[in-house]
Amino acid sequence: MANRINSSMTAIVILSAVVGAGIAMTVTRSTAQTASRPARTPDGKPNFSGVWQPNNEAYWDVQAHExxxxxxxxxxxxxxxxxxxxPAAPVLALGAAAGVPGSLGVVGDDGEIPYKPEAAAMKKENRANWIDRDP
Structure with a gap:
């Protein structure tokens, strides 16, 4: 009797393993196919909409910063x-939440972005007026 139970349990385990492997292969195959075709907007351009959240301090500045x-x-x-x-008066009430952590940045090579002079001035102005301009 014990021998029959062991053989039926073995058959169930093997069947479960085969079914699980089949499901895993199907999921892997469908994921690989999805990744090879990036989403496009109706006009054919890449679709960059969605949730974008950095896993580092790049949300403060993509360049290295103190x-x-x-x-x-x-x-x-x-x-x-x-x-x-x-800290300026408008952000003082935010306490540590308004502090900016240092970062090595995510820009490759020399870490510099070749801003035009007017764009660099706008970046500096936006940083100075962050409390009013950042949504």
Whole structure:
């Protein structure tokens, strides 16, 4: 009797393994096919919509940057020194949540983006007015 139970259990285990392997192969095959065809908009351009969330500090700046006490800062007691800046009044209430962690950045090669002078000025202005311009 025990021998019959063992042989039927063995058959069930083998059948389960075969079915599981078949499902895994089907899922893997369908995932590979989906990944090879990127989504397109109706006009044929790549579809970049969706949720984009970096897994590092790139949401503050894609270039390497130092840690800052706040997203918007102002000169502190020693205005001649950039490193002595303090959080500006609008972000002070946010506390540590408004602090900007340092990052090595995600831009390759030398880490620089070749901004045109007017674009670099706009980036600097946007950073200074982050509290008003960032949604």
């Amino acid at each position: 840690a800052r006490p706040g997203a918007v800062t102002q000169p502190g007691v020693y205005p001649a020194y950039d490193f002595a800046s303090v």
